[in-house]
Amino acid sequence: MKYVKCHPDKCGYKLVCMATCAKKVQKSDDPALANIVITKKDDGTIDMNVCNQCGQCIDVCPTGALYRNKPGVVRINKDICVGCYTCVGFCPTGSMRTHESRTVPFKCISCGNCVKACPNKALAHEEGEFEPSYFEKGEPGEPGETFPKEYF
Amino acid sequence: MPTAKELQAMKSKHNVLATFSYDKPKVDKGYANQTLYVNIESNEIKSKPVTQDMKDKFIGGRGFDLWLLWHAVNDDTRWDSPENEICIATGPIGGTTQYPGTGKSLVTTISPTTEQVIDSNVGGYFGPLLKFSGWDALEIQGKATEEIIIVIDGEESTVTIETAPEEPVDTHILSEILTDMYAEDEDDRRNVSVVSAGRGAEHALIGCLNFSLWDVRRGGIRVKQAGRGGIGSVFRNKKLKALVVRQPGVSGDSNNPADLNVIQKTGVKMHREICTEDHRQERMRTTGTPHLIEVMNAYDLLPVHNFQYGKHDDTPKITSDVWFKLFTQGIPDGCWYGCSMACAKTVENFELRTGPYKGEIVRVDGPEYETAAGVGSNCGIFDPAAILELNFYCDTYGVDTISWGTTVAFLMECYERGIINKEHTGGLELKFGNREASLELLHQVARGEGFGLIAGQGIRRIKKIFADKFGADINFLNDIGMENKGLEYSQYVSKESLAQQGGYALTNKGPQHDEAWLIFMDMVNNQIPTFEDKAEALHYFPLWRTWFGLNGLCKLPWNDVTPADNPETDEPNKVPEHVDNYVKLFNGVTGMNITREEIILQSKRVYDFQRVFNIRLGKGLRKFDAQPYRAAGPVTKEEYESRAERYDGQLKELVGFDPEGKSTEEKLAALRVYKEDQYEKLMDSVYKRRGWTENAVPKIETLKEIGIDYPEIVEVVKRHL
Structure with missing residues (x-):
């Protein structure tokens, strides 16, 4: 599974990645719609935030709209997402994105456009592995498996 | 579970008794602006407009239910009278997907066990799907002569009354059958919700209703219960086998809210709070x-x-x-979308x-x-x-x-x-x-x-x-x-908390914890020591909790998780940050601009109206607020002696009665006189704070002050002044 790895120490804060993502992925000129967010902190250091494809959001989704595709990237099926935003609140890295013009969240699809566009090579497309989430492992147990006999 | 062929055969036995086609309105700022009336005796189906006055005074949910029921019944209506109705509604916030606990349905009827108005709240998808089908509320009147179901299809914009002679009555089978029968395909099952009872409700007066949801993650039916007051018994008495609603396409803006942005932001903040705090606090997500x-x-x-x-x-x-x-762990167990509290x-x-x-x-x-x-x-x-x-x-x-x-x-x-x-x-x-x-x-x-x-x-x-x-x-x-x-009674021992005795018995519907739960404030933390303090709590909290029922909300995300800094706030028992969340949600959906205080006023109108409704039905007065003595103190010797040190101490310190050398019977009697007197004093204080007479009747000036001095309401009150 390929994910976008950030190297804040190399970032020149030109925000090319955000503009590129908004344009190429979201078809918008508004960088607030980018799936990657670069911010300058009070101490002057750079914070780069983008989904690492860990997949924990898959387990909190009530509709099954979040899934991992064959290459291993976590995607949102917008047709069945009801915009509950549980995934946004529960994302361990705060990388599930929202915008007032949208009724569903959005996230990095690991396309690599931002990696190519970054003039400072602060982004890299790297291979990663994650523990499969609960739903990736399979359905709740077979009959009799989940109710311990000792309780009868 | 029957095969597809068997389902088809079952459905082929349905005889459509009435069909109603309607123009589905777009939900606007949380309201469909019409309610659905179905008479299963005359097979009349019609739409009724929601007036601005209804929205201003009764908000939605339980408020709408009560207003519809009030106009449907007469002073002598009993639970099994044909004119008695079952009313179901969510509220303006109901159906919001971004905030936890926003999918409740409120159900009212005249109860077989209390013989006055009962209200019960329930999860499951029915209420929100009903609204998104174009209906703020559903009222069902009359008694059918054969087993029927009512089917509301929001996509087709039709309502039908159909006979359903062959379907089994018990919920776990019936809800699955009807979900499969009325869903277009497997994926469509999530868009169907069924209301049903069961064969127990046919013979008992404590029948409940089950509201279903198709749980995508478990691949099966779940049911939540509108349990209290025998609504399921009324349902089966009417020969109602089930209600079915189908409405595809739920989305984050199905309510067409005035300010989607504020709802999204407030929702995300709350999800985050549950994510970081729940496992440190009540562990609702794992143990419910x-x-x-x-x-x-x-x-x-x-x-x-x-x-x-x-x-x-x-x-x-x-x-x-x-x-x-x-419990199976790791599954999002909300009873409506977006409930990250997941306690179901x-x-x-x-x-x-x-x-x-x-x-x-x-x-x-x-x-x-x-x-x-x-x-x-x-x-x-x-x-x-x-x-x-x-x-x-x-x-x-x-x-x-x-x-x-x-x-x-x-x-x-x-x-x-x-x-x-x-x-x-x-x-x-x-x-x-x-x-x-x-x-x-x-x-x-x-x-x-x-x-x-x-x-x-x-x-x-x-x-x-x-x-x-x-x-x-x-x-x-x-x-x-x-x-x-x-x-x-619901399941808390109230003996050592006078305020909770009031929380149980000085209620509209009867002893159910959803009006007020004051035991810790009162007994454990001693935060409301005087009668005035208790009366204030029994004014504020029942009204605060009533508001959830006006809006299609669940109470649990209000205080079963709290912000990390809640203990440092001025009034931690009220959870101020969450109160503000609800103000934002209400304003964000409706486009209004209410304050924290107006929440209480909105509830007061409906709460006092419900009290007047009970009075109209021959109940609702002080004598009906009496509690069984066991709710207040030890009835038997065994009870007294099991906590003798506590009760002896109370006799000495509170009653001024020296227990030394006295028999248990003498001590029981002395304690009882004291506790019963305390409860009478509590009643006086609470009624006064609520603007009611000593006989628990809302005063006319109170009704005027809150703006529900409608002639028909004042007329009921006047009989008791």
Whole structure:
């Protein structure tokens, strides 16, 4: 599974990645719609935030709209997402994105456009592995498996 | 589960009695702006407009239900009168997907057990899907002559009344059949919700309604219960087998809110709070409400043996660590989209040991705390498997677990004290802890036979039968029969909290914890010591909690998780940050600009209206707020002596009565005089704070002040001034 790895120490804060993502992925000129967010902190250091494809959001989704595709990237099926935003609140890295013009969240699809566009090579497309989430492992147990006999 | 062919055959037996086509309005700022009227006797179906006055004064949900019901019935309407209605509504915020606890349906009717208005709130998808189908509320009037279902299809914009002669009645089968029957395909099942009861509701007066949702993540039906006050019994009395709603396409803006941005932001903030705080606080996401079992036991508040005691040595057998292991973990268990509190816990793959479905492997929705304490500890049953079996059968038979638990606990005490014996029970040994007897009695209710026919009537009627037919002492039964207004108590021991006694009995519908839960504020933390303090709490909290019911909201995300800095706020019991969240949600959906204070005013209108409604039906006055003495203090010697140190101390410190050398009977009597006097004083203080007369009648100036001095309301009040 390929994910976008950030190297804040190399970032020149030109925000090319955000503009590129908004344009190429979201078809918008508004960088607030980018799936990657670069911010300058009070101490002057750079914070780069983008989904690492860990997949924990898959387990909190009530509709099954979040899934991992064959290459291993976590995607949102917008047709069945009801915009509950549980995934946004529960994302361990705060990388599930929202915008007032949208009724569903959005996230990095690991396309690599931002990696190519970054003039400072602060982004890299790297291979990663994650523990499969609960739903990736399979359905709740077979009959009799989940109710311990000792309780009868 | 029937095959597709069998389903088709079943459906082919349906005879469509009436079809109504409608122009589906786009929901605007939380309102569809029309309600649906269905008469199952005349087969009339029509749309009624929602007026601005209805929205201003009654908001939605329970407010709309009550307003519709008020105009449908007369002063003499009884639970089984044809004109009695079942009304179902969510509210303007209902159906919001971004904030936890926003999918509740509110159900009202004239109750068979309280013979006045009952309201019950329930999860599941029905209410929101009803609204998105174009209806803010549904009122069902009349009595059908054959078994029928009502089908509301929001996509087709049609409402039909259909006969349904062949479908089984029990919920766990019926809800799945109808979901499959009315969904276009497998993916469409998530867009269908079914309301049903069960065969128990046909023979009992404590019947409940089950509201379904198709759980995508479990691949099956879940059901939540509108449990209180016998609404399921009214449903079956009308020969209603089920209600079906289908509405595809739920989205984040289905409510067409005035300010989607504020709703999204408030929702994300709340999800984040639950993510970071729940595992440190109540652990609702992993153990649901049963986390309360050990807390209540620790504070001597867990009902044991018909509320005689508040703790038991066997409680560890049913505490949250046990339920944690039994509940399937890791699944988003909300009862509406976006409920990250996810407390609707479930036990999968449970093999039934008794009854008509013996040997079947089923999913059990629950238990909730109320069920585990009610059918469990209160009946002396400290056995998770028995609690689950009782939970499952109560649900599928359409019997309220709270009323069942409290009723069986009462019957068991009557049996142990020799008030009834095997001759009365048909051989059932109804001793505390006898799980087989409780289950068999429940199956008798479903079969409509034996002692089950008495047990299903609820405590108020049972007391009369025992006194009239079995020669029992009615005064003693009134002391130990835990009902008020005809509604069985929910599962908290209120003896040591005067405020909670009021929270239970100075209510509109009867002793249900959803009006006020003040035990910790009062008894544990001593934050409301004076009568004025208690009265203020019994003014504010019932109104605050009423507001959830006006809007289609669940109370739990309000204070079963709190912001990390909540203890440092001015009024931590009110959870100020969450109050602000609700103000934002209401304004964000409706486009209005209310304040925290207006929340209380909105509720006050509906709350006092409900009180007047009860008065109109011949109830609602001070005498109906009387509580069974066991809710206030020890009735029997055993109860007194089990906590002798506590009660002796109270006699000395509070009553000015020296217990030294006195018999238990003398001490019981002295304590009782004191406790009963305290309760009378509480009533006076609370009625005064609420702007009611000493007889619990809302004053005309109060009605004027809150803006519900409609002539028909004032006319009812005038009869009692």
